[in-house]
Amino acid sequence: MSEELSNKVVISAALAGAVTRKDQNENVPYTPEEFAAEVRKCRDAGAAIVHIHARDAEKGGGPTHDLDIIGATIDAIKEKTPDILLNLSSAISVVSTPKERIAPVKKFQPPLASLNTNSMNFSVGNWKTGEVTLGANNVFQNTFQMVQRFAKAMKKARTKPEMEIYDFGGLYNMLFINRQEGLFEQPLHFQLVFGVLGGIPYSPINLGQLVALMPEGSTWSVCGVAKNQVNAGLAAASWGGHIRVGLEDNIRMPDGRLAKGSYEQVEWAAKVAKLAGREVATPDEAREILHLLQ
Numbered sequence: 660m661s662e663e664l665s666n667k668v669v670i671s672a673a674l675a676g677a678v679t680r681k682d683q684n685e686n687v688p689y690t691p692e693e694f695a696a697e698v699r700k701c702r703d704a705g706a707a708i709v710h711i712h713a714r715d716a717e718k719g720g721g722p723t724h725d726l727d728i729i730g731a732t733i734d735a736i737k738e739k740t741p742d743i744l745l746n747l748s749s750a751i752s753v754v755s756t757p758k759e760r761i762a763p764v765k766k767f768q769p770p771l772a773s774l775n776t777n778s779m780n781f782s783v784g785n786w787k788t789g790e791v792t793l794g795a796n797n798v799f800q801n802t803f804q805m806v807q808r809f810a811k812a813m814k815k816a817r818t819k820p821e822m823e824i825y826d827f828g829g830l831y832n833m834l835f836i837n838r839q840e841g842l843f844e845q846p847l848h849f850q851l852v853f854g855v856l857g858g859i860p861y862s863p864i865n866l867g868q869l870v871a872l873m874p875e876g877s878t879w880s881v882c883g884v885a886k887n888q889v890n891a892g893l894a895a896a897s898w899g900g901h902i903r904v905g906l907e908d909n910i911r912m913p914d915g916r917l918a919k920g921s922y923e924q925v926e927w928a929a930k931v932a933k934l935a936g937r938e939v940a941t942p943d944e945a946r947e948i949l950h951l952l953q
Contacts, residue, residue: 664948667940668932669901671880672701672921673710676907677722677752678783678793684910686920689716691728695735700922701905702740705929707945708771709736710746712907722752724759726766733767742942744951746771746821749809753781753797757805761812770951773850774809774820775801776829780857791856799857803836810842817952821880822849825858830872837874846876848949850903854887861887866894878949882908889913892928896935901948902928 674697679687688694698709713732715723723729733745747769749760764772781799784791813820820843824830830849837843851869853861861883870879881891882903889909892902904924912918913927929939940948 660948664940664944665899666937667944667948668896668928668935668937669708669880669940669945669948670706670925670928670932671708671710671746671882671901671903671905672698672706672925673712673882673903673905673907674698674701674921675712675714675722676905677712677748677750679906679910681720684906684917686918687720687906687910689714689720691732691735694732695739697920697922698736698743699739700920701925702743702942704922704925705939706743706922706925707940707942708744708746710748710773710903710905710907711736712748712751722755724751724755724762726762729763730767733769744771744942744945745769746773748773750775750799750823753794753799757808761809764809764816764818765812768816768953769818770946770953771821771848771949772813772818773823774806774813775799775823775825776806776832777801777825779825779829782856784856803832806832807836807839807842810836814842814844819844819848819949819951822847823852824849824869825852825855827859827869827872830869834872834874844950844952845874846878846950847874849873849877849879851879851881851891851900852883853881853891854884861891861894863894866891866898870898870900885909885911888924892931896928896931896937902931904928
């Protein structure tokens with residue numbers, strides 16, 4: 660990679676997720692048209708990638724594995740913003756089966772898709788009281804069999820796996836199965852996820868240890884729940900990483916007010932990159948930086 664590209668920050672925007680709702684922030688998109696409008700704003704603000712969890716607006720806006728809805732969302736996005744890089748979720752929801760989770764990658768063959776790396780408790784809680792407020796019985800299942808099956812499907816689709824790392828166990832899982840010849844195209848790309856209840860929070864020590872464990876030449880980005888988003892993004896900009904923002908992870912801006920949309924957080928990330936002496940990558944540059952297969 661050229662020195663010029665190594666100084667670029669790839670900004671991703673995760674627009675909705677599986678949990679965030681309009682009653683928390685009215686700017687969470689549900690319909691294909693809402694997704695398309697938000698993606699256009701994010702691209703104009705500096706995002707090279709958008710991470711998509713499609714929603715079923717007719718059933719209350721919940722996450723969906725319906726391929727028709729996902730397809731309509733992708734079509735609307737590409738019509739309005741043809742150069743944006745799509746990153747599809749292979750998590751989708753806690754009720755989706757493994758077959759339903761990987762089906763969108765097989766059908767739509769996006770440049771990127773999330774590859775979740777370990778089974779874990781995955782919940783929402785009140786960090787002041789220690790009360791689990793949502794998903795107290797949730798287990799986010801990602802067995803070795805599932806991870807390997809998803810990885811093979813992504814390779815066949817020429818989709819770059821974005822390895823979602825919620826804790827050190829997930830990273831060590833990927834380091835282990837990366838020993839399998841030909842399972843992954845090299846170098847690997849990691850998304851370090853901080854602050855999920857069931858995972859690890861952001862700290863400089865946690866970030867530093869995770870980065871130090873990665874294979875040489877790996878690329879990495881950070882995202883985080885609520886304030887973890889801000890702290891991790893600031894560190895990544897100065898440490899040579901990339902940044903994910905968006906209402907999936909945090910409905911607020913660093914000053915505590917509700918974000919006007921994921922695009923406003925992208926604007927913040929672009930400012931952070933510039934303060935760190937780096938420039939914001941275009942989609943074409945991001946394709947080269949992350950060694951995408953298409």
